[in-house]
Amino acid sequence: MTLLFEVVSVVWIYRNGGFLTPGQAATVMLVGSTATTLLIYLLVLSPERIDRRISAPDMQRVARPVDQEEEKGQILSYLQEDWGLSNAETEVTLFAVKGFSNKEISELRGSSIATVKKQLSSVYRKSGMENRFQLIAYVNDEAITAGLSASRSAGE
CATH class of the missing domain: 1.10.10.10 (Winged helix-like DNA-binding domain superfamily/Winged helix DNA-binding domain)
Incomplete structure (x- = not known):
């Protein structure tokens, strides 16, 4: 799973020339080798918006x-x-x-x-x-x- 996230990061940076900043969102489409498609919705939260109930x-x-x-x-x-x-x-x-x-x-x-x-x-x-x-x-x-x-x- 880590590799998947690293690949998404690289593809995102390559195609869009930078990182998402807090408050920005994007949809990333991954196309698998078996004709499956996975859409991932990315939303970057600022540290203030992270749920404080999680230690x-x-x-x-x-x-x-x-x-x-x-x-x-x-x-x-x-x-x-x-x-x-x-x-x-x-x-x-x-x-x-x-x-x-x-x-x-x-x-x-x-x-x-x-x-x-x-x-x-x-x-x-x-x-x-x-x-x-x-x-x-x-x-x-x-x-x-x-x-x-x-x-x-x-x-x-």
């Missing part, structure tokens, strides 16, 4: 998606049992959640793209998710929630 440690935890990788792995271990995923399905899910394409996953696992697609379809069916974006959003949300809970527990 500084919580803000740091949410602002560093790289730190969520451990939580994602733990969550997927739990979901493997809860959803009844095979080891292969769990591994494919982890790669998908980390942002790898089906082709990249197939190369990393030494399997065909068709096998990866079949495994992801099985994951969607078992999890009740309709697509990759729902799966990624669900796991990321669980990782953020777990991270916030852990940081709050550590602070008590």
